[in-house]
Amino acid sequence: MSDTGEFDKDDTVAGTSVIGVAPAGSALGRWWSDHWETLGWIVFAGILVVFFPIVVYRTSRMNSNDFWQFYESSQFVLEYGTRAPDSKFLHYLPSVDVAAAAVAWMPIRLAAAAWFGIMVTGWLCLLRAVRRYLLADCDAVQARQSVLVAGLLVMPLFLDHLCVGAFHILMVWFLVAGLGRVSQNRPWSGGALLGLAVWVKLLPMIGVGYLVLKRKWLPAIFAVVVALAVDFSLSLLAYGPATTWQLHQEWWASEVCATQNRMLTDERPIDEDRITNQSAMIVMRRLLTHMGHGTEEDRADAIEWGYKVKPNTIGSVDNGGLRPDVAKADLSASQLRMVYAVFMGLLGLGVLYYWRQPGRDLTPDRWATEIALVSLATLWFSPLVWSYHPTAALPAIAVVFSRAPRYPRTSQLMAALWLFSILMMGVPVVRAHGVTLWMNLLLGVFLLVTARGACPTLGMISSLPALKTKPTQ
Secondary structure, three states: OOOOOOOOOOOOOOOOOOOOOOOOOOHHHHHHHHHHHHHHHHHHHHHHHHHHHHHHHHHOOOOOOHHHHHHHHHHHHHHHOOOOOOOHHHHOOOHHHHHHHHHHOOOHHHHHHHHHHHHHHHHHHHHHHHHHHHOOOOOHHHHHHHHHHHHHHHHHHHHHHHHHOOOHHHHHHHHHHHHHHHHOOOHHHHHHHHHHHHHHOOOOHHHHHHHHHOOOHHHHHHHHHHHHHHHHHHHHHHHOHHHHHHHHHHHHHHHHHHHHHHHHHOOOOOHHHOOOOOOHHHHHHHHHOOOOOOOHHHHHHHHHOOOOOOOOEEEEOOOEEEEEOOOOOOOOHHHHHHHHHHHHHHHHHHHHHHOOOOHHHOOHHHHHHHHHHHHHHHHHOOOOOOOOHHHHHHHHHHHHHHOOOOOHHHHHHHHHHHHHHHHHOOOHHHHHOOHHHHHHHHHHHHHHHHOOOOOOOHHHHOOOHHHOOOOOO
């Protein structure tokens, strides 16, 4: 089998699977070929079971992670009828605090367990949505194995998601399921799910724009209506009209308008400049400017507080933390804006060009590629990409692996690079260079390269020479 999507005439290796490995002639090799998928699902389930008490313990400790702050912020809403002034939810629509109150009335341990259950449900529903909507045209075994491998590859990031106490996975699930249902001519339910994704975070507005390009007017409009309806109904219920309007004005000014300006122009250390942020905007700030390097007073404070400050360490303990100096240039704020605008503009034009075909002209495999690309785009164009956000890369990984029979070496290379990028997240200097950003961009390349060959459908499986059985010599 060539790696260009074509099958060689004499390529008759038996049992090619999603991992692109033919069974060995030994008894152990044959056993592995027959049982690796079952073992994979056991490992998948076992990891979640093992991490349940760990996550509940971590998330129920005071000020230990995001969940504790979400919990306190929602309790504040229940008690005072307005947002807490230092709420962790300030980055999101004011109604998100209200929704989280569904667990805030519980004791903290019980709330942490419920939060874990909600997030794991979202994770499993995301896997199901990828299988049901993006791999619907694939052979059933191939699709199931692709989802399993993608789930295992992304599992470290999802575990980080659980330990932090985040809810990003819900957005990804709603986004993929919503667009998937639209691709299967279910505009009302698809638009509703996409609207929930937009309500959770604004990033899925990319999906709304995508549907406009596909001439899918009904679900695009309905998604916006659902997002607004959920937001204002919850806000009015909890805050009343006057406070609702005030909170939305504050959110728009401080989060929507000010965040990008702060990241591209502020010379001082900022909270968004933590090395855990792998967005294109902040990586460019680190690589192309000396913004956020801090002062000698910041270094002195860090030393006084017991931090090990190396010669190339910069930043501030109070804002964004300490990080390695990886600057390769010293652009001004206006120059950084220009470079960022050009880079993102070219990337955006490329994505729009790929999405140019109307929905009525798309095959199921093309829908799968484009929806996975929408999910990836939420990582490319977001100003904030924390360590667990690349769970949004799962659809793309699954789609690439579904094409493993045609692109075995490509899928294996992608998996190797993905695992390498996760390992490199533990090396501060590599992480400061934006290793996750570059991997997410490279994953888009893998997705588009393999899109030249659709995954094998049930009707194709029996006719592919590479999948015919040949006796072992």
